[in-house]
Amino acid sequence: MVNPNNPKKNEIKNPVKNFVKKHREELLMSKAELARKASLSALTIDRIEAGMSCRMDTKRKIILALGLKLSDKDKVFPDSEV
16 A cells, blocks of 8 residues: 655655756746746746756756856756756
């Protein structure tokens, strides 16, 4: 039987370090606003901020939506190949 209250169910295995939330909050931007600017869902932004991995195209959209240049990718996604 599966226990729905199991805290490990929602844990992310091997979280990916990123600074999306830091940059978003510095701009006083909500998750919904960033999602709109990046043409992504707010759920996707939430998952990425929580440390889930994402595709290169998604990273590119987030970087540009934060008003950064693609050359600034390491400021948002360190150790990434955008």
